[in-house]
Amino acid sequence: MALLRDRGLTLGRWTGRPGARLEKDSGDPDAARMRAAAAAADWPAVRDLLEARPESEDRTGLLWAVGETAGVERWITDVLTAEPESALARTVAGIRYVSWGWEARTAARAKDVSRSQFEVFHSRLRQAEEWLYEVAELEPDWTSPWYVLQVTGRGLEVGQVTARRRFEATVRRHPYHLGAHTQQLQQICEKWGGSHEEMHAFARESVFKAPGGTPLGRLVPDAHIEEWLSLDSGPDAAYMRRPEEVTVVDPHGGRERINDTPPWERTHRSPLARREALTAYCRDRFDFTPLDTIELDLAAAGLRGVAYVLPTAVSPAQRAGHRVHLKGMLLTDQAPELLPDWAFFVRCVVDTTSLRPTASRESLYEDGTLSAVRDALGDRIRDWLTGLAASDPALLHRFIDVHHLAVKALARYDDELLRVVLPWLPFETTDGNVTLEEFARTHPTLLVTRSVEEFRQVAPIAAAAGLGVVNGGYTYDRDLVHRLPEVRPGTSVSDLDPATVTAHLDAVDPTAELRAAAFLAVARETIGTHDCDVVLRDFQPVTVLDPPRAPVLLDNDGRAPRVTVRHERTRSSLAAEGERERPAEPWADILGKDSWTPPRPCALHDAPRAPRNSVLKATLVNPWS
Known part of the structure; x- marks a missing residue:
């Protein structure tokens, strides 16, 4: 329920700087214990953890930890029956029903949510409000019920006047409550019936009134992010790329500019200088020197960036962490859905104006646009690979030495790539590790084993007898060897028949x-x-x-x-x-x-x-x- 908690993104994530990460539960060890106790339906443990964290120290994180745990709704009502005067039990029940309601609604945009989903959503929020108002009566000094009522108010669309009263009730009890201010910022932004001007004014006023050391400073960039996301393509880029310099000043007076233009958007004095700048950007963002760089430019999708070819082999099962900037701001540095699964040998960093974020704004929304962009980026990477055979055979050899498994995976389904790279790919044979082109010159008929063990058994005798046997037991190898006649007419390929070997005894x-x-x-x-x-x-x-x-x-x-x-x-x-x-x-x-x-x-x-x-x-x- 990242949207409801609205913990937001760190300044580092907004601006693309590396290393800034928000830990789950903000590093609170009690939150993990709370989740475990809630999952085990251990109400005494849940109660003890909450009672040990007084309202004055802000229970919000612990409450969301229990509220986001699936299954709490199955046992919390029994606790309410057993402890009818327990304000804590009602608070837990209320916040769980809020989370449960959003689970029914999902993080999709309103137009993609069905009527039945909205009915369940609103029903659970109304039940949560009933319990939360009871808590406010039982414990008039508590902040938590009023903060959560701010969340339910947006979901139930109670209007600006009621929402403002709920915010004021929260901050009377806790003047610098970050969650309360963040919810109010959302409430008065343009998409919820407010305005950009009102939103920015609220953010600045809240920050200026807060003493040093509070986390309310994030409200100002929050407000800019909200306005930027509301703009159409074109004006949004102009808004975020205004000439103002954004600089972070650390507690020791150190200054660092954080809105520098990425290298693919800059003009360079030569192609070599451009390549060096792209490579330096890779070292800064991904901490490796790429084998090669592939520039990405999809004008129709408003996407530009670069794909970096990894210098070392990785497992095909390892999902890549691509960095996606949405209109100049970093959306996520973990976007495996950006590229096809076979392109696991590259890491991308892109800026786009057409891809949509999820409601939580922490990942990409899977829709037709993302699917089309994924296919187009896959085509671009494939074109780079097929072009290497003509433009840079030495680089192709180095690439295949490192990433032959990826190439084999792609070549099985791509006829053009198969034609280009199959003669270059190494295979284990009775002549050693050689390319199929080299092997086929001395063996017009290629015999393929079905397993590695079968190859180990026949290889010594087959080699002595002059038979050309290829180990087909490795991933993709047998399928690819059988397709060699398509690339090299006149070559014969068949599965190994044991009788062929015995005939050579x-x-x-x-x-x-x-x-x-x-x-x-x-x-x-x-x-x-x-x-x-x-x-x-x-x-x-x-x-x-x-x-x-x-x-x-x-x-x-x-x-x-x-x-x-x-x-x-x-x-x-x-x-x-x-x-x-x-x-x-x-x-x-x-x-x-x-x-x-x-x-x-x-x-x-x-x-x-x-x-x-x-x-x-x-x-x-x-x-x-």
């Missing part, structure tokens, strides 16, 4: 097979009970079995072979148990898992490289899956 030389005859006899005898046969195949590279991860048969110095066999249960027994046991890696997926014929484990053989009398080593690969 070469038959063994007959002499070597004769030497292994005793070995094969023992192997066949050992696994024959599993309805298996054994064939001997040669493979590369031998490091695939160092250390071996599949069943191994060893012929050790002429003695009877020692047999180690995994997966000793028969296929029929596995089927009876309703399960399929996964074979040992790395051969599980290589030898096929979607069809079955009577198994013939391959004894993968590397003995021909060994001296005649050395150990004969082979690996039985079980093709079951």
